[in-house]
Amino acid sequence: MTTYQLGQLQSLEAEAIHIIREVVAEARNPALMFSGGKDSVVLLHLAILAFRPAPVPFPILHVDTGHNFAEVLAFRDRVVARHRLRLLVSSVPEMIEDGRLREPAGSVSRNQLQTSALLDAVNKHRIDALFGGGRRDEEKSRAKERVLSVRDEFGQWDPKDQRPELWSNYNGLLDHGQQLRAFPLSNWTELDIWRYVQERGIELPPLYYAHQRTVFERDGMLFSDGPYLPRGDGEQPRTESVRFRTVGDMTCTGAVRSSAASVHDVIAELRATRCSERGAGRADDRISDTAMEDRKREGYF
Missing domain, CATH: 3.40.50.620 (HUPs)
Incomplete structure (x- = not known):
């Protein structure tokens, strides 16, 4: 059998x-x-x-x-x-x-x-x-x-x-x-999610891959510069190569510096990181345990 x-x-x-x-x-x-x-x-x-x-x-x-x-x-x-x-x-x-x-x-x-x-x-x-x-x-x-x-x-x-x-x-x-x-x-x-995306050829929004974006830094996180999150004193915008590990409200979703422009590159990057996606990309989860x-x-x- x-x-x-x-x-x-x-x-x-x-x-x-x-x-x-x-x-x-x-x-x-x-x-x-x-x-x-x-x-x-x-x-x-x-x-x-x-x-x-x-x-x-x-x-x-x-x-x-x-x-x-x-x-x-x-x-x-x-x-x-x-x-x-x-x-x-x-x-x-x-x-x-x-x-x-x-x-x-x-x-x-x-x-x-x-x-x-x-x-x-x-x-x-x-x-x-x-x-x-x-x-x-x-x-x-x-x-x-x-x-x-x-x-x-x-x-x-x-x-x-x-x-x-x-x-x-x-x-x-x-x-x-x-x-x-x-x-x-x-x-x-x-x-697993990314390996499955790669194996099945699933399309994702482009911001999951490295791209040039205008961002500013706040409390150790990079936020997309835009109309919903006013910049404070000293928070200067700059253009960097970033991607997002998680997607949510723009006011609390942070980007990570990255050159991973493909699924293969993202998987390699994830294998090397020790920071969770929400720890790296969600400001509201940092407020309280x-x-x-x-x-x-x-x-x-």
Whole structure:
């Protein structure tokens, strides 16, 4: 009898596709969080594989802070058109304009407002299961997550109120009012993502690769010079070769100096670095050791 052993990336792919199908089988109205970042791009690619040749049977949801990179929005719209996806957008600027959200005085980043925008979209569209591209290697609160993370009727997360997932058995049944967050990429690493992008020839937004960009330095991080993040005294703009390891609100997403202009170069660079992607590229995660966990308890992804 001939046996066939899956490679590491094939095993991760098969596991993720299995999780996606299981959730869709149980949920009434699922959706997939899509930021245009590499993890959500890979997650969408897996969802397409899971149901082809049929179309993806659920919409994708983008929480728009109004401070997005133009390259990422253009990429998002290309992906939606190419795969004929249904796009839901929950807009933080619209919620501020109509009074549903208040921007704190003196605040620059709108990342903290994403939670309300996300929960508003969940309620508006009656979403009971949301797929996200979170990985356990990203950040310590992510490492506490189950693959299927149960949330209460307010979308809040309690790490002590999660179901065991022994032997990779997943329980997607929900009590009245509960919601589900599903993380099919839980067991992937940043390097796995990039190796998979290389192997499958997946397109990513261009800012993930080295390019010349006008930046300024603040607290040891390089920020893109633009209209959303005012420069302070002494913060002089300069042009450097940079790339982004993570994509988010422009006001808190930092670049890294890099000459990695291809997937091959990025993988080589990652093998040599010892700094996590969020540690290198997210200012809001530097504010507090529990910043992400606090946001997740409030309902953030």
